[in-house]
Amino acid sequence: MATFGEALATGADLVSAAERAVLRAVAPLDGPVDLLCFFVCGEDPDEVVLAGERVMAHGGGAVAVGCSATGVIGEGRGVEEQGAVSVWAARLPGVTLTPFRLDVVPEEDHLAVVGMHEPTPSDRAALLLANPYEFPAQSFVEQSTTALGGLPLVGGLADGMRGQDSVRLFLEGEVADSGAVGLILGGDNVVGTMVSQGCRPIGPAMAVTKAEGNTIVELAGAPAYEKVEGVINALPEEEQELASLGLHIGIAMDEYAERHEHGDFLVRAVVGADPDEGTLTIGDMVEVGQTVRFQVRDRDTADTDLAQRLRAFEESAPGRTDSVLLFSCNGRGVSMFATADHDVRAVRQTLGTDNVSGFFAAGEIGPVAGGNHLHGFTACLLAFAR
Structure with a gap:
């Protein structure tokens, strides 16, 4: 024993x-x-x-x-x-x-x-x-x-x-x-x-429609930066503050699931954003066709x-x-x-x-x-x- x-x-x-x-x-x-x-x-x-x-x-x-x-x-x-x-x-x-x-x-x-x-x-x-x-x-x-x-x-x-x-x-x-x-x-x-992983999703799940390495160029056919701005602006004030402290992104582990909720993602940090280029850089490689959803992390979650x-x-x-x-x-x-x-x-x-x-x-x-x-x-x- x-x-x-x-x-x-x-x-x-x-x-x-x-x-x-x-x-x-x-x-x-x-x-x-x-x-x-x-x-x-x-x-x-x-x-x-x-x-x-x-x-x-x-x-x-x-x-x-x-x-x-x-x-x-x-x-x-x-x-x-x-x-x-x-x-x-x-x-x-x-x-x-x-x-x-x-x-x-x-x-x-x-x-x-x-x-x-x-x-x-x-x-x-x-x-x-x-x-x-x-x-x-x-x-x-x-x-x-x-x-x-x-x-x-x-x-x-x-x-x-x-x-x-x-x-x-x-x-x-x-x-x-x-x-x-x-x-x-x-x-x-x-x-x-x-x-x-300790994160919870915010905003809708979206498909990556253009990407280069670990840079997301487009989400759902629109510039990725524009999409994340829309998600954050729609949040309550306290959740906007959480996002400002460190935004994350979840990459769906099952592309064929009907819904992608808490626990369905591999969570990665958003490490950079370029408003001029409209892109987001994340802490992992990403491919066109993958489903992603933005995430926030806090003590309670x-x-x-x-x-x-x-x-x-x-x-x-x-x-x-x-x-x-x-x-x-x-x-x-x-x-x-x-x-x-x-x-x-x-x-x-x-x-x-x-x-x-x-x-x-x-x-x-x-x-x-x-x-x-x-x-x-x-x-x-x-x-x-x-």
């Missing part, structure tokens, strides 16, 4: 915090540790490395994987922008673990990602932690659905309190500042994954969506979840909910487990409608059973 432990420790001495966290995390396990996942937030990248090495040193023969972050999650709370270490430990006698380290190498006229293992029929999910500053995370994740035979991919983009130069990845005693690390997990103890997704997840496998790895956007902590504890508390309460660890990511990875995607402002999880 699988057993789990988790702990979060804070303090100015990050190495001491790491030791305290790992010792508390492994204490409840009734046997050797098979897997350690850990996340380190600290001001000094060198101290982050020392803290990560201290965690791995206590792993014995365990597979150990982790990364730096600007905030960590554990013991029912989130801690952002201060020295903290979260450690999740598991004894998984029924689970196979296949670690991997991904690098980018030149190959003829393009760059290729090397190091990924081919899944087996018994594999249930893969965990991925990546450096977002130099690893092609979005293209890799999008292509992984086909390359991995539909295997769900979940995880997050690492970061550091000093930005690009402070990102660190950890795997089996080694430290890297580039690429990606992770592992493939197989066996019935892997319950599944969940993604909460994100809270409601997470609650609904968690209830649906629990209903799909009632009572099976005993432990969770949680990857929440670094925009979902105090900046959205006024507390960094919101997501972890919701997961613990709805799924009925006290064992939830993770980190605040610079981008979250999880499957939606059978395809792996890189997200923003989401909460993604990987659940385990005893």
